[in-house]
Amino acid sequence: MSETNNSDLIRVTLKALYTTASRRTTQNFAIAVIDSIIRTIKDKYDFLKYVQIQTDYGSGEFIEIDPEINKIHPAKIGKVVEAIVQIVCLDLKEKAGHYFIKEVKINSGEEIISKLRECGVDLDLLMLQQQYLYRRQNREKTNNVDDNENITGNKSLDNISLLGYTEENISSWHYDSSNKVCIIYDKDGKEFDRLNLDTIIRGYVGTLTKEGNIIFSDDNVKKEKSKQIEISKKEFELLKILYARDVDIKTATDILKVTEKELNYMVHRLLALEMLQYISSDEVALTDSGINHLEQNKKNITNKVQ
C-alpha cells in the first residue's frame, strides 16, 4: 500500500467536506464553500498556496494540489485539517456539528483517519467535543426557558404599550381608508403622525410572539398558518424524546408504544411540518421550529396530561 502523504490528507478532507456540503446544497455551491474556507485560512497557513480550488472545473477534478505540499511537516497539515473542520462546526448548532464530523469520518476512510491521528487530528475527540457542546447548549436553553417563565409568569397583554401615544399628547384621530393610514392630531389640531395600521398590528403581533419586528408578507402569513397545525400527543412525545437524547427506532417505538409503521408516519408528518429535519441519510433531529414548538407547548401539554 502506498504511503498516505500530505496531499492525500488535504484532498480527502476537502472531498469529504465537498460530499457533505453538496448533499445539503449543490455541487457548485459546495465548491464555493471549500474555496471560501481555503481563502479564509490561507493567510495563516502560507503553504495553502499549493492548494488551488477550480471553481470553474466543469466535470473534472476541482482540487489541484502541488506536490510541494508534501515537504511540509505533517503536524502543520493536521492543524489545517482541524481548522477546516472547526470552521464548519463553529456555527453548527445542536447535533449538526457532531453529525458533520461523523460524515467526514465515513467519507475519509480508516487509513486517512489513522494518518490524521498521527498528524494530531483526532476526529473522535472532535466529535465528543461537539457532542459536549450540544449537551451544554441544551442545558443552557432549558435553564433560559425556566428563568423566563419565572420572571414573566403569566403575561399580561394590558401592560404592553403600542406606540407610547397617550391622551397627554394626542387630541383626535382620523382613519383615511383610501390610503389605509390612521392620521393622529396633537393638542393644537396639527397632524402629529400617520400610522400604517397593517404594519403596526403585524409588528405588535411580532412583539407578543417574541419575534421582534417581523415583516409578514401574504406568503409568510400562509406559511405561519400552515405551521399552526396541531400535532398529536404521541408526536409531541417523540419531539421531547428526540430533544433529550439519541434514540434508535426500537427504543422510540418501545417508549411511545407504537409500531414501527406508526413511528415512520409520525416522523414523516413532523418532517413535513418542518419540526424535524434530516441531519444524515438515516437520522433526524429537531429544527429550530420543532424546538420552539416544544418549548412553547411543553407547559400546557404537561398540565393537560397531569
Place this chain on the structure above:
Amino acid sequence: MMKKKIMIVDDEPDQIYTIKLVLENYSDNFEVIGVVSGEQCLELLKNNEIPDLIFLDIMMPEMNGWDVAAEIKKNSNWNKIPLIFLTAKTDPFSKTLGGIVSHEYITKPFDKKKLLDCIDKYLNK
C-alpha cells in the same frame, strides 16, 4: 449623490415588494431592483447591471440560490458584491454553509432591524 443599488432575488413578488417597502421607507438613497429568478439575476450582472448589494433567496424554481451564489462567487467582477441570503431555510447546515460563502444569512420571516443593520453595515449608510 448616486443612489445605492440593491438587488432582491426572490421568486415571490410579494417578498420583493415587502423588502422594497422596508428599504424605501428607511432611506431615499436606495434604488431597489427586484428580480424573480436566479437566471434573471445573472443576466443583469452579465449586462453590467452591478448592484451594491444583493439579497438572495435560496428556494427558487429552475436555478436555486445556491447555484446563483456559486456563479457570483466565481466571477471576479461580482464576487466583491455583498451577498446576503434571505431565505426560509432554517436548518443548521444551510445556515452554516450559506454563511461561509455569503456575507450574511438571514432567515424568513425576517427581522426588519437585522435587515437594515446589514444595509448599514455593507453600504456604509
